[in-house]
Amino acid sequence: MNLLFVCSQNRLRSPTAEHHFSLEEGVEALSAGTNASSDVPLSGDLVGWADFVFCMERIHVRKVRERFGRSLRGRVVCLDIPDRYGYMQPELVALLERKVRPHLRRTQ
Numbered sequence: 287m288n289l290l291f292v293c294s295q296n297r298l299r300s301p302t303a304e305h306h307f308s309l310e311e312g313v314e315a316l317s318a319g320t321n322a323s324s325d326v327p328l329s330g331d332l333v334g335w336a337d338f339v340f341c342m343e344r345i346h347v348r349k350v351r352e353r354f355g356r357s358l359r360g361r362v363v364c365l366d367i368p369d370r371y372g373y374m375q376p377e378l379v380a381l382l383e384r385k386v387r388p389h390l391r392r393t394q
Contacts, residue, residue, distance in 0.1 A: 287390070288360070290336035291317040292346045296324040298373045299342045303382050305374065313390075320349045330357040340386060342367045363389055 291303035296319030304317035316335075318328040333339060333354040339362045341347045347364045365385045371378035 287313050288335055288337045289313060289315045289386075290332055290339045290360075291315065291342075292328060292339060292350060293317075293319055293342040294321050294324070294346070294369065295319045296326045299367060299369065299371060299378065301325075302371070302374050302378050303340065303386070306379055306382060307386065320346055328354070330354050333357045334359055336360045338363060338389060340365055340389075342369070361389075 289307055291300035293300040296317055300317035300319065304315045307313055308315040316332060318324060318326045318332050320328050328350070333350060334357040337360040339350055339358070339360055341350060341362065341364050343366065344364050347362055350362055365382070367378070367381055367385070
């Protein structure tokens with residue numbers, strides 16, 4: 287299963303999700319940012335690769351759909367996780383688990 291995590295800068299939230307979920311067997315996880323200055327900018331190839339595109343906020347969902355709607359092959363999910371967490375902060379990891387895990391169970 288291919289999971290893509292999207293935030294604005296690809297520095298805190300989405301890399302945390304990528305790291306956390308890539309440890310699971312059978313899961314490939316990547317992350318990207320919607321801003322041009324992102325560490326890994328979002329691309330059509332990444333969006334087309336993903337079975338799920340997990341966006342941290344609604345603005346990210348809108349940008350993904352506007353820019354890459356034709357490349358989408360997977361589901362787009364808004365996690366509603368605000369930009370107030372540090373990289374690998376335990377509260378962020380727990381929130382990601384709680385919000386992402388139910389989507390993964392539905393596909394197994």
